[in-house]
Amino acid sequence: MSRIAAVATALPPYRYAQSEITEMLAPMITSDPAKQAVMRRLHEGSKVATRHLVMPLEQYREALTFTQSNDRFIDAATGLAEQASQRALDRAGIRADEVDLVIFTSVTGVSAPSVDALLVPRLGLRENVKRVPMFGLGCVGGAAGIGRLHDYLLGHSDDVALLVSVELCSLTVQRDDDSMANLVASGLFGDGAAAVVAVGARRAASLQHTGPEIVDARSHLYPDSGHVLGFTPGSTGFRIILTGGVADVVDAHFSHDVIEFLGDNGLDLGGVAEYFAHPGGPRVLEAFARALDISDDALESSWRSMAAVGNLSSSSVLHVLADSLERAEHRSGDSGLLFALGPGLSAELVLLRWPEQYGAAA
Template sequence: MSRIASVGTANPSFSIEQKLGCELMKKHYSDILRPRSVEVLEKIMEHPSIRKRHIAVDGILELISFKNETQEKRIERFTRWGTRLSCDAIRQAIDSAGVGLEEIRVLVVNTCTGYVCPGLTSYIIEELGLSKNVKAFDLVGLGCGGAVPNIDLAQSVLGAQSNGVAVSVAVEICSATYQMGNDMSLIVSNAIFGDGAAAAVIWNRDSGVELVTARSLIDPVHRDDVRYVYKNGHLHNRLSPHLPEIIGETVPGEIQRICEENGLTPADIRHWAIHPGGHKMLEQIKSVLGLDEEAMTHSRNVLKEFGNMSSPSLLFAFKDVLAREIKPGDWCILVGYGAGLSVYTYLLRA
């Protein structure tokens, strides 16, 4: 049975607190933002659920230059930072697992915030000096929940191999999709998203957390409630104002189903790593399932210190879970959700 041996994470060194970020946006986009947009921006960025975010730039001057960033420059920044953060996360994960780069047999990378061909796996293989025969897969379009199907694919491709490992990487440069306007989807996105990467080492050895079973739901009825759309050749995030309620109507049911299929209830789950899509979404999931605050701790901590990084976020939360004392037999769950509308769950056991 495959297990997650370790998780590594990485962020750009540049970070900005919400208060300063809000002031910069109001100052440099005063010619664009309407009073109502400024009001909403201030309300979101003053909320205590997010303290700061990490952004893939070398300093504040580059951040300010987003207003005039060309699409070519944006893709170059996505590729450079996506590769760098992925490699940093992989190095941390393999060091924690005590394995070498030469043991990597499978590499799966998911992202939804940029498209390059060949994909990021090509750049990662080159940067880390991995075997040119590694089985490499680039997954795009999975949205914020992408880390879960990524892990499912990685363990499936690894199969029963005992002499190597699979590495599953979720990386998002959300700032590479930055657009400013009075569309409320853009206002919300600019207030909550950050950049980061996470890597999980998967192996068929006796230590680690066992990957028991995965479940997925794709509901096209809500496709337009959370997605990217192209406008003038640029990605624009679309988030329905009703998204928290939609998440509350769909995600808890999937959690209950994967539990029932394995003779469990949500009360049997000891450790939770839920995608921190936002304060309201976490509150919806908590309320519908009747979870206690402890179950939300890891997700809330990630949201507070990093914002919503899209797909790497739940692995950041799971890394916090692994840092705690997990007792043999404890049940864990990974919960991702996002574009599609998609909901991905993975049941694990220590």
């Protein structure tokens, strides 16, 4: 069974209170005082207290073309990816030249060669490292990335795999767009990166300190929901598609999907000790809690992450996992469920378990 060896995060240096960001963005997005008032209410109700941005706040006053904002994405994303990856490798006690597979995921910028290729010389990865860049998964990308690490390591039990996620959501905020989607998104999304080092079963036996096993992963793509969430590319960048339908899909499908997934692995909801939920927004987290019949407190780590850094798209659920691995005490045999929703509309479920020898190794 594959095993998570380490998780690490990286954030840009520019950190602002939500109110500062709101006051700067409001006149950029709309000149209508009534729309600005709506925007302020939405930002206040987002439960986001602070966010990290890839540029100083005043630089967002510049009207950037898609090319200009994407150039900034490539430069900053590569640096953040390097930071998160190196931290994760150091925590795992694994050298960069021992990595056999790199998966990179992002939906807020594009690059060819992809950012994972740019990381090869910067990290000291082998020139024959396998690379899988994934674009378009959005918020579900971090969870999907762990699932794809697991799929690979099941067939390569001696190998080391690295997942890297970088999202610079602030570069996608649209000027002069007072649509409800842009008003909401401008108060919810932040910038950040995360990396996960995972190892195959035989390689895990040689490591002194590791995290949970990856027991299983499952994907769902919901029909007739492509209009609910996504991005539309244009001359000024990626224009967000965001509706209230995300919570509706959770209400309609999520409980059944989770119960079936757990049942196939010999568990029920009562057998889950901890939940790692993508903090998609207050309505989404509340819908997750309803679907799983748990209190909001059971998703405390997700609420805490959303307040501290906002929704980081694919990186968010990895930040939640990293925070839990640092803060929480985990017992041998405990199971955890990691999950996220993204464009499609799609869901990714990952079942984790702390192995029987976990207490002794830690």
